[in-house]
Amino acid sequence: MIILKSHQEIEKIRKACLVVADVLDSIGELIRPGTNTQKLDEFAEKMILSSGARPAFKGYRGYPKTVCTSLNNQVVHGIPSKDVVLNEGDIISIDVGAIVEGFYGDAARTYPVGRILPDTERLIKVTEEALSRGISQARPGSRLYDISAAVQHHVESHGYSVVREFVGHGIGRNMHEDPQIPNFGERGQGPRIKPGMVLAIEPMVNRGASGTFVLEDGWTAVTADGSLSAHFEHTVAVTSDGPWILTQKEARQ
Ligand code: MF3
Ligand code: CO
Numbered sequence: 001m002i003i004l005k006s007h008q009e010i011e012k013i014r015k016a017c018l019v020v021a022d023v024l025d026s027i028g029e030l031i032r033p034g035t036n037t038q039k040l041d042e043f044a045e046k047m048i049l050s051s052g053a054r055p056a057f058k059g060y061r062g063y064p065k066t067v068c069t070s071l072n073n074q075v076v077h078g079i080p081s082k083d084v085v086l087n088e089g090d091i092i093s094i095d096v097g098a099i100v101e102g103f104y105g106d107a108a109r110t111y112p113v114g115r116i117l118p119d120t121e122r123l124i125k126v127t128e129e130a131l132s133r134g135i136s137q138a139r140p141g142s143r144l145y146d147i148s149a150a151v152q153h154h155v156e157s158h159g160y161s162v163v164r165e166f167v168g169h170g171i172g173r174n175m176h177e178d179p180q181i182p183n184f185g186e187r188g189q190g191p192r193i194k195p196g197m198v199l200a201i202e203p204m205v206n207r208g209a210s211g212t213f214v215l216e217d218g219w220t221a222v223t224a225d226g227s228l229s230a231h232f233e234h235t236v237a238v239t240s241d242g243p244w245i246l247t248q249k250e251a252r253q
Contacts, residue, residue, distance in 0.1 A: 002170055002178045004196030009103065010237045010246075013172065013198055016105030017235050017246035019053040019098040023067075024109050025249065031111045033088045037069040040094065041080035048098050056097025056104050056175055063219065068095040068108075075163055075204050075212050075221040075229040076108075088114035091124060093231040097175060104175045106200045107247035108233035119207075120228060123160065127205040127230035130154040134183075134201045138236050138243040142193045148185030151203045155183075161210035163229070166221065168202040171235055195240045202233035 005013065023044045030043055045066040048055050055066040063077075070078035070093040071086075077095075078084075086092065095108035110124050130151045137146040147168075155162050168181030179191055183203045206212075208227030215222060223229050237244045 005172055005198050012101045012103040014246045016098045016100040016103050019051045020096045020105040020107045021247045021249050023047050023096045033114050035086050036082045037080040037084040038082040041065045041067050053098040053100045056099050072228055073223045073226050077219040077221050079219055086113045089116050104171050105235050108231050110230040123207050124230050126158045127203055128232045130203045131232040135236050135243050138238050140195055144190030145185030146187050148182045149187040152184040155205050161206050163204035163212055165212050168200050171198050171200045193238055195238055197238040200235050204231045
């Protein structure tokens with residue numbers, strides 16, 4: 001069941017989303033060769049707590065940390081550790097969730113570590129563009145899989161593949177609500193998109209094949225073929241005027 005949110009509820013989700021956006025805006029400063037991912041986690045946790053919010057991921061199904069840090073061939077849910085040290089040329093996705101007044105915000109970005117190859121830059125750029133293409137479909141009158149199809153089309157037209165085992169999701173009083181939002185699908189299909197829906201749209205894009213598997217730690221998802229993977233996510237509210245990107249500091253799109 002898709003839960004529609006009132007204006008007041010969306011304003012609360014917005015508060016959580018602004019905390020997440022702040023963390024993602026600031027954490028980039030720390031991302032450089034020699035840093036370990038535990039430091040990134042501590043930075044994010046401090047920022048979330050000092051904003052009066054709570055980390056959304058810590059303790060969720062036993063997840064041990066505040067953020068997910070997914071390096072290179074890791075797709076999502078990489079666990080921060082002082083043993084994971086960043087190297088020049090790496091890419092790292094940081095996924096952050098926060099709770100304010102009982103409502104969740106969730107977003108992710110992929111960052112370069114130092115200088116990266118032009119081909120790698122292109123993977124990041126196409127993934128971010130795929131997210132914007134998906135978001136632009138999040139308006140009344142569209143169908144849910146218009147979002148999915150827009151993401152898939154953009155990614156595949158650049159020769160990359162979308163991950164199928166992980167999907168975006170509705171969000172509100174819970175981090176994961178209906179509907180599931182796959183990054184592949186057929187235009188014109190799926191539930192009708194209505195004002196009051198709040199959607200976490202999150203393309204995960206592999207340079208190689210789409211397959212993934214989860215490491216022994218029970219969390220870290222990696223590409224099956226070892227290829228690089230990028231991930232971007234925004235929490236988006238559907239309004240009668242179109243999508244409102246809640247995890248972006250600037251005003252409405
Ligand atoms: N953005 C991720 C998601 O929507 C974050 C979940 S990580 C977890 O699934 F540890 F909390 F599961
Ligand atoms: Co999410």
